[in-house]
Amino acid sequence: MSAIAKSPWVVHFNCSSCNGCDIEFLACLTPFYDVERLGILHVGNPKHADVLVVTGSVNHRTARVLKNVYDMIPSPKVVVAMGVCSSSGGIFAEGYNVLGGIDKVIPVDVFVPGCPARPEAMLDGILKAAAILDRKAREGTGVATVSAAKPVINLVPLAADAAPAPAAP
Amino acid sequence: MISWDQVAIGAAALLFAPIVGALLQGVDRRLTARIQGRRGPPLLQPFYDLFKLLGKEQLIVNRMQIVYAWLHLTFMAATVMMLALGQDSLMLLFVLAFSTLSLVIGGMCVRSPYSRIGSQREILLMVAYEPVLVLMVVGFYLVNHSFSIATIWQADQPLMMRLPLLFVALLAVAAIKLQKSPFDLASSHHAHQEIVKGITIEYSGPGLAVLELAHFYETTLVMALLALFWATNWWIGGALALGAYLFVILLDNACARLTTLWMFKFMWTVVLGLALTNIIWLYLSIQHIL
Numbered sequence: 001m002s003a004i005a006k007s008p009w010v011v012h013f014n015c016s017s018c019n020g021c022d023i024e025f026l027a028c029l030t031p032f033y034d035v036e037r038l039g040i041l042h043v044g045n046p047k048h049a050d051v052l053v054v055t056g057s058v059n060h061r062t063a064r065v066l067k068n069v070y071d072m073i074p075s076p077k078v079v080v081a082m083g084v085c086s087s088s089g090g091i092f093a094e095g096y097n098v099l100g101g102i103d104k105v106i107p108v109d110v111f112v113p114g115c116p117a118r119p120e121a122m123l124d125g126i127l128k129a130a131a132i133l134d135r136k137a138r139e140g141t142g143v144a145t146v147s148a149a150k151p152v153i154n155l156v157p158l159a160a161d162a163a164p165a166p167a168a169p
Numbered sequence: 170m171i172s173w174d175q176v177a178i179g180a181a182a183l184l185f186a187p188i189v190g191a192l193l194q195g196v197d198r199r200l201t202a203r204i205q206g207r208r209g210p211p212l213l214q215p216f217y218d219l220f221k222l223l224g225k226e227q228l229i230v231n232r233m234q235i236v237y238a239w240l241h242l243t244f245m246a247a248t249v250m251m252l253a254l255g256q257d258s259l260m261l262l263f264v265l266a267f268s269t270l271s272l273v274i275g276g277m278c279v280r281s282p283y284s285r286i287g288s289q290r291e292i293l294l295m296v297a298y299e300p301v302l303v304l305m306v307v308g309f310y311l312v313n314h315s316f317s318i319a320t321i322w323q324a325d326q327p328l329m330m331r332l333p334l335l336f337v338a339l340l341a342v343a344a345i346k347l348q349k350s351p352f353d354l355a356s357s358h359h360a361h362q363e364i365v366k367g368i369t370i371e372y373s374g375p376g377l378a379v380l381e382l383a384h385f386y387e388t389t390l391v392m393a394l395l396a397l398f399w400a401t402n403w404w405i406g407g408a409l410a411l412g413a414y415l416f417v418i419l420l421d422n423a424c425a426r427l428t429t430l431w432m433f434k435f436m437w438t439v440v441l442g443l444a445l446t447n448i449i450w451l452y453l454s455i456q457h458i459l
Contacts, residue, residue, distance in 0.1 A: 034207040076225070
């Protein structure tokens, strides 16, 4: 076990979640589950983080932000999709504004199922992510400055998102 | 001339100070967890964090930022070495101030507003605690008629007998230097963050590791300064420093973070008042007025 597997620092990004998974994730920090005993810290800054935990499905607005947060994390890094929404879009998958799971935008290493995912399942997912982090650090993969993620969808600029102005009658 | 003994002492201080500092922080994190009813991380967790950060990719905003991180570390290590060699305490204070100033400039030279706010708060903290440190050095001089730390070791009577109120004032300074509540305004320890880690926000990987290492040195330095108050017996001195550390941890867990203005008022009235009272009393007793 290298040092990185013993201190995975987590940054949590809420894509467009209903907050169910977020509340369960914050429950991991309470004395009952106490993630710090495993060396896991919840940091607020992607530049300090190793693991990106994403809750909620991704939509046109959040795709750009998610990609940005992912790129700000120094390599080696792993991504955990928490709950069914971030894994596949969940019950929002058919929504007109929803793109689907976060794997449409960034590469995902661990999928944690559940609606919401239970704290035990989340802990398990982060520890699996730590093992992948360890492997990536050993193999020296994922050291590239530019992320290897190839977005499935086209990240259009913000101005193009706006609805065209209604034509004058 | 520099003797080989001095070189050996200096090298030993450089080598062991961060190890002691990291272990102290490990104890701190575990103790804090126990106070909060948690299990807490392993004792060696600060080492794991440091080695992990060293192995990560460095995202650089600008090169000067990294230069100032290294300056912060170098000057902090220099203060520990100066203390171990019994050098001039006034000079130690200046080197320490420059070390903190490097951290501030490093935080200021990036364009992140959080980093800027953190740096400004760090300056306010410096303005709040530096007078107490200067009064500490004045106290050293009044007691031993020398700024040299080596004379404190050779004195017959511990400093605590003559400077008790100053020691109490230094507890507040220790809480600031160790980034503890209610004074952790510029940047704070992991679980309770202020302004997204403030001054360290734009550092990542090895750059952040350099700052962590500097903080290990800083922890050891603060402990050594407190132990200096009972330098006639190192066991009592060590116990005194550890007791102060325990007090600061309890304070951290008992207090909420307070505002900069409150911190400033508190430091310049209560804490500075304590230190000044001690110095005035000491001066009067030396002049045989009291």
